[in-house]
Amino acid sequence: MHKRFSTRNIKPIKSDADYRAALKEVESLMMAEPNTSEGEKLDILATLIExxxxxxxxxxxxxxxxxxxxxxxxKGLTIKDLEPMIGKSNRVYEVLNRKRAxxxxxxxxxxxxxxxxxxxxxxxxxxIQY
Structure with missing residues (x-):
């Protein structure tokens, strides 16, 4: 049975220094197993970082x-694949070359x-300026 995780040592991220410290902490927890105190800490820190x-x-x-x-x-699409959505190939080229909105x-x-x-x-x- 795993010891339950305590949130006492986790704090909000309010500065760049807090952010860097949280990233470093997450790096050390990357291999943590789910449903362990380390795994719970990783989840909470990831949420705060996000x-x-x-x-x-x-x-x-x-x-x-x-x-x-x-x-x-x-998706490996060609100009021909875009024709049903944009129009004939010349229109597709105009859109892709920013000549037509x-x-x-x-x-x-x-x-x-x-x-x-x-x-x-x-x-x-x-x-785009040429």
């Missing part, structure tokens, strides 16, 4: 073109068919 990171290091969504390109690469219909189809988050598809695209 909350701190979400607040202090928010992830920015990719712009629409990068989101589409990521899904193409991830996505329409609402394209956004809906890309979201439904490829599962790309709508938030990424409606984000203002990055303007």
């Amino acid at each position: 909350a701190y990171e979400r607040k202090h290091f928010p992830l920015d969504l990719p712009d629409p073109v990068e989101a589409i390109k990521f899904e193409m690469e991830h 996505l329409t609402l219909r394209m956004i809906q189809k890309l979201h439904q068919e490829l599962g790309i988050p709508a938030e990424s598809l409606i984000k203002q695209p990055v303007q």
Whole structure:
């Protein structure tokens, strides 16, 4: 029977120093077994770290073109595969080369068919200067 874990030595992460200390502690607990005092400590610290990171290091969504390109690469899709969602191949190339903006219909189809988050598809695209 395992000794129950005490939360006395766990505190909120309020600073960068607290964050670094928590990461170091988690590193030492990575091999902890579930349902042990070390495993419970690992779960609690991971939750605290996740909350701190979400607040202090928010992830920015990719712009629409990068989101589409990521899904193409991830799923092994070709220009031809995107035609039912965007239009003929020349239109797909225009979108991927940032020459044409996505329409609402394209956004809906890309979201439904490829599962790309709508938030990424409606984000203002990055303007690339040549």
